[in-house]
Amino acid sequence: MSTSNASGPLTPERILEAAEETLRRFGPAKTTVVDVARALGVSHGSVYRHFPTKADLRDAVVDRWLQRMHPWLSAVAQGEGAAAERVRLVLWTLAEMKWTQSQNDPEFFTAFAELAEEARTPVVAHVDFVVAQLTKVIAEGVARGEIASADPRATALAVFDATAKFHNPAARSEWVRPAIDEAFANVWTLLRDGLLPRPPAV
Amino acid sequence: MSTSNASGPLTPERILEAAEETLRRFGPAKTTVVDVARALGVSHGSVYRHFPTKADLRDAVVDRWLQRMHPWLSAVAQGEGAAAERVRLVLWTLAEMKWTQSQNDPEFFTAFAELAEEARTPVVAHVDFVVAQLTKVIAEGVARGEIASADPRATALAVFDATAKFHNPAARSEWVRPAIDEAFANVWTLLRDGLLPRPPAV
DNA sequence: CGAATGACAAAACTTGAAATCTGTCAGCTG
DNA sequence: CAGCTGACAGATTTCAAGTTTTGTCATTCG
The missing domain is CATH 1.10.10.60 (Homeodomain-like)
Structure with missing residues (x-):
């Protein structure tokens, strides 16, 4: 048959x-x-x-899922406007996409978050992609004098780590609106002030 | 018998x-x-x-464990020196104590991290304590003109959230030295620059 | 001849009956 | 009589037997 x-x-x-x-x-x-x-x-x-193996198939599915976000992140990274604002938009978009998915279809999101916990390789690739986008925007900001950073990649990693609570699915239990929007705003205020160049002391 | x-x-x-x-x-x-x-x-x-209930006993054990850290945190919060440096020390001490425990006795630490995931109440109390210490130091820094913040509690929550990766046991799988020390240093550089008051623009 | 099948062994899961554990409480004991 | 015990019911966990799943590969199919 x-x-x-x-x-x-x-x-x-x-x-x-x-x-x-x-x-x-x-x-x-x-x-x-x-x-x-x-x-x-x-x-x-x-x-x-x-x-x-089944694990390879699972990793490939997770990879596909994560990569679907990449065009959106590239778009905001390449947008117009001040570098610091574009850094904020990359981080915000990353977080918002996950919050939205996790709210619209909690079971599906939980499933994928669990898979992602096991699937090191695609997750590392995803983090690398996001950090690369941030690095580009920061380097551009430094060139234009809009951002202060001795090492754009280190700074990109720092803003990524500092916002882990907002985009890492492992923290999804704390994604309760509107509290999480406010927490993001507070963290961003601090990071933005850390990114902006300081006028020379008088 | x-x-x-x-x-x-x-x-x-x-x-x-x-x-x-x-x-x-x-x-x-x-x-x-x-x-x-x-x-x-x-x-x-x-x-x-x-x-x-057994859950109440478990919560009390977790509470005791978390509270054992409090004297150390109070000590550095009340220490001498610049406010920003004391903020760093509170965050660093919080992270370091957990890293050390998790390295010295991984099974024990994992056990307590798992318990803590279920034990909402003592964890909330612990977070409240740490944020209160940070708030005090930041408010003092603002009074002395060492730190810029419109709302010390919001800023305290922001630095706490921004360093979640370093002190939240849920992220313990990423606590690999020396990479984690460097990541902390990078995040702190950014946060410190965000805390310091800016000289008035020229 | 390359792509697909399905029988197979070993590993991983399911199942349900037996064992253990939680939480209560009437009664014992110092 | 305050503090403790241990028998008990219902909930949960364990364990071993039975079932399903993974991963391989000799064979079939187009």
Whole structure:
């Protein structure tokens, strides 16, 4: 019996699509490779032809999820306006996207946050991407005299770490509005004052 | 048969001592109220006379553990020197005490970190204490013209939140030395520059 | 001949019956 | 009689047997 699927050859992309859908429906605890294969109308052996282990498949799904945010972050990083304001926007966008997802679909977000805890590699790549965007904006701000920093990458890491509470899914239990907006505003006030160049002492 | 214990009447303090010791030996998952009672040579009914539920006993142990840090934090908060430096010292001491414990006795620290995740009330009290210390130092700095802040409590919360990565046990997996010392230094540079008053623009 | 299958062994999970634990309280004991 | 005990009911956890899942690979299919 051939359960052959309408949509062409089996590709990593089609598997990832089906895996994310299955994860969404059953949750990370209940999703098996056989479930994913069934959603595609193939045997589980075929899935293993493209992803050597279940952990690799899971990491690839997490990677896809994280990378979907990247265009939005690039956009605000490359926008117009003062460098400090663009740093704020990158951090805010990063946090806001996660808050929104976590509020709109808590189960899905929790599922992905749990997966992300295990999936070191894609998370490291995501952090690297965000820090690279911040570094670019800060370096530009330094060049224009809008931001004071001896080492733009160190400063980028510092603002990223200092706002961890707002974008790290591990802290999601504290994302209660409106308290979290206020906390972000308070932290940002301090960071912005730390970024701005000081006029030479009199 | 009386397994009567040498040391006087059963007090909450003696129970907490035994509970902490038992938790340390068996871990939070394997510790039962019966174990604690056995360590004291009493029946578990006697423990329930002093703590209405196991959760209350656990919270009291966590509370004791967190409060043991308080004298050290008060000491640096009340020390001499510039206000900003004392803010740094409070945050550093808070982080350092946790890093040290987590390195010296990882199992014990993990156990307590897990307990703390469930024990809302003592954790809130601990955060309140630390923020109160920071608020005092910042308010003093503002009075002396050493620190710029429109609202010392908001600023205290901001520096506390901005350093969450360094003192929140939930982030303990990232406490790898020496990377974490450097990350702290970078964040602090930014926060300090945000705290210092700016000379009036020319 | 490359892509896919499905039978298979080992590992990881599920299940439910037995054991243990929590929290109560009537009664004992010093 | 104040403080403690231990039997007890209901909730939770353990453990071993049974089931499912992962990952491999010889074989089949187009």
